[in-house]
Each structure stands twice: as structure tokens, then as C-alpha cells.
Amino acid sequence: MNKKSIKLQRTESVLREILSEAIATLSDMVLKGLVITEVDCKRGKYDADVYLDQGFFDDEEKQYVLKHLKKVRGYLENYTLQNEGWYRCPKFHFKFDEKLQKKQKIDTLFSKIEKELKIGNNND
DSSP states (O other): OOOOOHHHHHHHHHHHHHHHHHHTTSSOHHHHHHOEEEEEEEEEGGGEEEEEETTTTOHHHHHHHHHHHHTHHHHHHHHHHHHTTOOOOEEEEEEEOHHHHHHHHHHHHHHHHHHHHHHHHHHO
């Protein structure tokens, strides 16, 4: 696992907080309700992957969200610069966080295996 410095982790935390505030100021009601689950800085803080909670979005809505976030990326970067007083802001890349769904699939598989093992042990 890649260990990150405390300074980088703090930057990611600040970005997650500021981006949540910035998104809440948008006029688009769909974007306003987005939840940022994680920010992952790359290339020495020149790029940042911003992971969003998938919520109950279908594929069409996800495309809408990503398209509109790309349009307002400049506003979000300026908002970040003004609030933090930084000289440079990372370029944001928005993605939906699929970790929760993967975890749920794995949990479902484990529960199925557990049930099958209990049924197998009861028959013995």
C-alpha cells in the first residue's frame, strides 16, 4: 500500500471539505446533492481524483453529473484557490466511487457461502 505523507493527507482532506462547500453553492440541484467520498492527489498535487458517492444514480444520470462537473471545474478550482489562498490548485478529475458497491458484492458472496456451509454442516 502506498503510504502518503501527513501533509498530502491534510491537503486531500481540505480539498474534500472545500469542494463539498463549493458544490453546495451551485445552482444545479442534482450537483448540489453530491457527496464527495474521497480526494486522491496525484503527481505532486497537480492532479486530484475526486470520488463521488454513487447514491441512486443510474448510468444516464452519472453521465449528466460528470459532464456538468467538467463544465464547472474551473469555478470549483477558483473557489478552492480563493478560499485557501493557494498559488496553484490541482486539476480535478471527477469519478464515481465504486468501492462501496464492490464491498457489498463481496459481503453478499460471503453471506451466501456462509449459508451454504451451514446447510452443508447440518446435513452431515
